Amino acid sequence: MIAILVLIAFLGLCGWIAYAAGPKFALKRLGGALLVLVLVTFAVSTMLQFTNGDESTKQALEDLGVSRNSQPCVTALGTGASVENVNACVEDRGLDENLFVQYGKWTKQLVIDRDLGLAFYKNGEKLSDTMKQRLPRTAWLFLYSQLIALVLAVPLGIWSAYQAGRKGRGLPSWAMPAGVGLILLIGIFGGFRITTLFAIVVAAVALYSIFAGGRLADNNTNFLAFALLSIPVFVLGETFRYAFAVERNVYSLSGYQPWSSGAAEHFKSIWLPAIVLGLAATPVYLRLLRADMIQNLQQDFVSVAKAKGMSNTHILLRHVLRPSTVTLITVLGLNIAQLVNGAIVVEFIYDLDGMGSYLIAAFARREFFAVQTIVAIVAALFILTNTLIDVLYTAVDPRVKADADS
Amino acid sequence: MTNVAQEIAVGSQHAAEAQAATPGGDGKRRNVLFGLAVAWLVAVVGIVVLGWIFGESLPGLRDPAAINQDAINAGPSWRYPFGNASFGEDVFSQVVDGGRISLFVGFSVTAIGIGLGGAMGLFAGYYRGVIDGIVRLIINVMLSIPALLLVIFIVTIRGQSLANVILALSLLAIPALARIVRASTLQVADREFVKAAEVLGVKRASILAREVLPNVMPTLISFAFLTTGIIIVVEGTLSFLGLSVQPPTLTWGKIIAVGRAKLDVAPHVVAFPSLVIFLTVLSLNFVGDQLLKRFDIREASL
Numbered sequence: 001m002i003a004i005l006v007l008i009a010f011l012g013l014c015g016w017i018a019y020a021a022g023p024k025f026a027l028k029r030l031g032g033a034l035l036v037l038v039l040v041t042f043a044v045s046t047m048l049q050f051t052n053g054d055e056s057t058k059q060a061l062e063d064l065g066v067s068r069n070s071q072p073c074v075t076a077l078g079t080g081a082s083v084e085n086v087n088a089c090v091e092d093r094g095l096d097e098n099l100f101v102q103y104g105k106w107t108k109q110l111v112i113d114r115d116l117g118l119a120f121y122k123n124g125e126k127l128s129d130t131m132k133q134r135l136p137r138t139a140w141l142f143l144y145s146q147l148i149a150l151v152l153a154v155p156l157g158i159w160s161a162y163q164a165g166r167k168g169r170g171l172p173s174w175a176m177p178a179g180v181g182l183i184l185l186i187g188i189f190g191g192f193r194i195t196t197l198f199a200i201v202v203a204a205v206a207l208y209s210i211f212a213g214g215r216l217a218d219n220n221t222n223f224l225a226f227a228l229l230s231i232p233v234f235v236l237g238e239t240f241r242y243a244f245a246v247e248r249n250v251y252s253l254s255g256y257q258p259w260s261s262g263a264a265e266h267f268k269s270i271w272l273p274a275i276v277l278g279l280a281a282t283p284v285y286l287r288l289l290r291a292d293m294i295q296n297l298q299q300d301f302v303s304v305a306k307a308k309g310m311s312n313t314h315i316l317l318r319h320v321l322r323p324s325t326v327t328l329i330t331v332l333g334l335n336i337a338q339l340v341n342g343a344i345v346v347e348f349i350y351d352l353d354g355m356g357s358y359l360i361a362a363f364a365r366r367e368f369f370a371v372q373t374i375v376a377i378v379a380a381l382f383i384l385t386n387t388l389i390d391v392l393y394t395a396v397d398p399r400v401k402a403d404a405d406s
Numbered sequence: 407m408t409n410v411a412q413e414i415a416v417g418s419q420h421a422a423e424a425q426a427a428t429p430g431g432d433g434k435r436r437n438v439l440f441g442l443a444v445a446w447l448v449a450v451v452g453i454v455v456l457g458w459i460f461g462e463s464l465p466g467l468r469d470p471a472a473i474n475q476d477a478i479n480a481g482p483s484w485r486y487p488f489g490n491a492s493f494g495e496d497v498f499s500q501v502v503d504g505g506r507i508s509l510f511v512g513f514s515v516t517a518i519g520i521g522l523g524g525a526m527g528l529f530a531g532y533y534r535g536v537i538d539g540i541v542r543l544i545i546n547v548m549l550s551i552p553a554l555l556l557v558i559f560i561v562t563i564r565g566q567s568l569a570n571v572i573l574a575l576s577l578l579a580i581p582a583l584a585r586i587v588r589a590s591t592l593q594v595a596d597r598e599f600v601k602a603a604e605v606l607g608v609k610r611a612s613i614l615a616r617e618v619l620p621n622v623m624p625t626l627i628s629f630a631f632l633t634t635g636i637i638i639v640v641e642g643t644l645s646f647l648g649l650s651v652q653p654p655t656l657t658w659g660k661i662i663a664v665g666r667a668k669l670d671v672a673p674h675v676v677a678f679p680s681l682v683i684f685l686t687v688l689s690l691n692f693v694g695d696q697l698l699k700r701f702d703i704r705e706a707s708l
Contacts, residue, residue: 032546039547050563226695230688232639234646234659235680238666246670341554345643349666359555360647363562375559379551386550 013388025394033387040379044372045103048072070095075366093369106372116373120365127370130358137256138343138354140266141274145339146332148278149285154328157289160221162316164294168214176208176216195243222290225283233342237276237349244272256352273350277342281335288331292324326393333389336382440696443689450686454505468496470503470656479672489674491665501679504656507568508645508683512638514572516630519579524626527584531591532614541584548581554643561649568651571644575637583629590625594618624701631694635687642683658683 018026061070066086073089074081089095094105109115116127180201187197202224209217244251257269296302297320305315340356347356355374362371457467466487474494482489488497530541548556560574594600595618603613638658644650645659653660658679665675 036543036546036550039543040550043547044551044559047559047563226691227688230635230691231684232642232687234643234662235684238662238669238676238680242669242673242676246673337549337552340552341643344554344558345646348647359558363558363649366562368563371559375551375555378555382552383550 013391016391029387029391033383037380037383040383041107041376042103044375044379045106046099048368048372049099066090072368076369110373110376117369118367120362120367120370127373131355134354134358136258137270137352138347138356140270141277141343141346141352141354142339144270144274145277145281145342148275149281152278152282153285153289156221157286158293158316158321160218160286161290161293161297161320162312163213163221164215164218164290165297166214168212168216170214171212171216176205176220179204179208193247195239195247218290222287225286228279229283229287231280233276233280233345234349236280237273237346240272240276241349253351256354270352273346273352276349277339277346280342281339284335284338285328285331289324289328292327293320296320296323330389330393333386336385340378436696439692443692443696446685446689447693450505450682451509454502454509457499457502458506466498467502468499470495470500471654472496479668479675481672481674482678488678489672491661491675492668492672497661497675497678500656500661501658501682504658504661504679505682507651507655507657508638508641508659511568511572511575511641512634515575515579515637516634518572518576519583519633520626520630522576523580523583524587524622526580527587527589528591528614528619528622530584531588532595532618533610538588541588545581545585545588548577549585553578553640557640557644558647558649561644566649566652568655571641571650575640578640579633579637583626583633586629587622587626590622591618594621597621625698628694628698628701631690631697635690635694638683638690639687 014026014030057071061074064083066074066083070086070090072095073086073093077085077089094102097105109117116131118124118127183201183204184197187200192200205220205224209220241253245253251272252268255269257265259266293316301319302315305319310319343354344356344359346352347354348360351357359371359374362374456464460467462468472495474490474496477486477490477494479492480486480490480494486496486498488501491497491500526541526544530538557574557578560577561570564570564573600613600617603617604610641650641657642659642662645657646663648660648663650657650659661679662676665672665679669676
C-alpha cells in the first residue's frame with residue numbers, strides 16, 4: 001500500500017519535473033538524486049566492514065567454525081549465538097561475498113522484497129513491526145514541532161523585518177537594562193524561582209520591544225533568536241524538563257498516548273517535547289525569513305507598490321512574503337536533517353519511545369543491520385524531499401533553471 | 407541532487423545575514439558585546455589550559471573525582487562555586503577538567519575541517535571541471551545523512567575513543583566547510599583582479615595561492631568560529647547520549663548526562679555546565695558572525 005503510494009508520488013514527481021522544466025533538465029535532476037542516493041546507501045553498507053575486526057578476531061572466528069567475516073553477525077546475535085544461527089545470518093547478509101554483492105543483496109531485500117529485516121537480531125523482532133509502533137510518535141513530534149516553529153517564526157520574522165526600517169518610539173536607551181535590572185532585583189529578593197524569573201524577564205523584554213518598535217524591536221528579536229540558536233537541544237530539553245516536569249508538575253513523563261486514547265491525552269503526553277523541538281527550529285526560520293524579507297523590501301517593486309498607494313500590510317504579505325516563502329520552504333527541507341538530530345535527543349530526554357530512542361537502543365545493543373537500514377531510509381527521504389523542493393523552486397523561480405543550464 | 411536551490415538559499419542566507427542580521431544593536435553596543443564574547447572565550451580557554459598544565463596546584467581546583475561526604479549534592483557556595491555532585495565532587499573542577507576534551511575536540515576538528523575541507527572547496531571552486539564535480543558529489547553524499555546519525559553510526563562501529571570521535575566529527579565538518587569555501591571561491595574567481603592576473607599569464611596555482619586564497623581567508627576564519635561552536639554542541643550531544651569518549655574521562659556533556667538523573671535534588675550539577683556550554687557557543691557564534699560582517703567588503707567604501 002505504502003509502496004504504491006510512494007511509486008505514485010515518484011511518477012507524479014517525474015511528470016511534474018518534465019512538465020515544469022523540460023525533459024533534459026528533469027533527467028539531469030533525477031539522475032543526480034539517484035546517483036547520490038546510491039552512493040549514500042553504498043557508503044553506509046561499506047561502513048559495516050569496519051566492525052570486522054583485525055586478523056586475530058578473524059582467526060578466532062574461524063577456529064570456532066564460522067566464517068572469517070562473520071563478526072557483524074556475531075555482534076548482532078550476541079556471544080551466546082549458535083553456529084547455525086551465525087552461519088544463517090552470514091548467508092542472509094552475504095558477508096562472505098564482496099562488497100557489491102552484499103550491497104546488491106541488501107538493496108534487493110529492501111526494494112524488491114520490501115523486507116526491512118530485523119529490528120533486534122537477539123530476539124528476532126521485525127523492524128517493520130517496530131516502525132509501525134514507533135514511527136507515528138516521531139511523525140507527530142515532527143509535525144507539531146514544525147507547526148510551533150512556523151507559528152512563532154513567520155509572524156515574528158515579518159514583524160521584525162518590518163520594524164527594522166522604521167522609526168521607533170524613541171525611548172531612552174537605558175530603559176530596558178534598567179527595567180530588566182529592577183525585575184531581577186525584585187525577583188531575587190522576593191525569592192522567585194529562577195525559571196519563573198527567567199520567563200518573566202523574557203516576557204518583559206518581548207512586551208517592551210512590541211511597545212518600543214523600530215530598530216530596537218528588531219535587534220531584540222534578533223538577539224533572542226541568536227541566543228536560542230546557541231542553546232544545544234539537550235540543554236534546552238533538560239531545562240524544560242526541570243522547569244515543567246521536576247520543579248512544577250505540569251508535564252508528566254508517563255509516556256506517549258496515541259490519538260485513539262483521546263485528543264486531550266495525546267496532546268498532554270507530547271506538548272513539551274514538541275515545544276522543545278519547535279523552539280530549536282524557530283531561530284533558523286526566523287533569522288532566514290527576516291534577512292530575506294529585508295532584502296526584498298529594498299527592491300524597486302516595493303517602492304512602486306508604495307507609490308501606487310498600497311497599504312503596508314498588503315505590500316508585506318503579497319509582495320514581500322511571497323518570494324520569501326520559497327526560500328523558507330527550501331530551508332524547511334534542509335532542516336529535516338536537523339530535525340532528526342533533535343528527535344534523537346528529545347526522545348531520549350523525555351522517554352518518548354519513538355524512532356529516535358529506538359536508534360539509541362539499537363546502537364547500544366550493536367544492531368548495526370537495522371541501523372544501516374534506517375540510515376538509508378532517512379537519507380532517501382531527505383534526498384527525495386529536497387529534490388522535490390528543488391524542482392518546486394524551478395517551477396516558481398525561472399532563474400534557478402537558467403543557473404543550472406549555464 | 408544538483409543543489410542549485412539549496413545553494414541559492416544558503417547564498418542568500420549568507421548575503422542577507424552579512425548585510426543586516428547581526429544582533430546586538432548599533433556600533434558601540436556591538437563592540438561591547440564583541441569584547442565580552444572574546445573575553446569569555448579567552449577566559450574559558452585560559453582556565454581550561456591552566457587547569458590542564460597545573461592541575462590541583464591551582465587555587466580553587468580539586469581532584470574532579472574526589473569524594474566528599476560532607477557536601478553531597480550541596481548547592482553553590484564560596485568554597486565550591488558550582489556546587490557539588492552526587493558524591494560530593496566539586497562541579498567547578500569537573501567543568502574545568504571536562505573542558506579539555508570538549509574544547510580540544512572542537513578546535514582540532516575545526517583545524518582538520520579547515521585544512522581538508524578548505525583545500526577541497528578551493529580547488530573545486532577555482533579549477534572547476536572534473537574536480538568540481540567530484541567534490542560536489544562528495545559534499546552532497548555526506549550532507550544527505552543527518553549529522554548526528556552519521557556521527558553516532560561511525561563512533562559505535564569503530565568504538566568509543568577520542569580519535570574516533572574526532573574522525574567522525576571531521577567527516578561532518580569537512581564537507582560543510584568545503585561547500586562554504588567553494589561558494590566563496592566561485593565569487594572571488596569571478597572578480598576583476600583574478601581575471602586580470604589570468605590575462606597577464608600568471609600561473610593558475612600562483613593565482614590560487616596569491617589572489618584567491620587571501621580573499622577567501624576572511625570567510626574561512628569567520629566560519630572557523632561558527633564551526634567550532636557547532637562541533638562543541640555535537641560533541642556535547644554525543645557525550646550526553648553516552649556515546650563519546652569512555653568513562654572516566656569527563657566532558658561537559660557527560661557531566662550533564664550524569665547529573666540529569668539527580669535533577670530534582672541537584673539541578674546545579676546540570677545548570678552550570680549547561681551555562682558554560684551555552685555561553686561558549688554563544689560567544690563563538692557571535693564572534694564568527696561579527697567577523698563575517700566586518701570582513702564583508704561590500705559594506706566598505708573607498
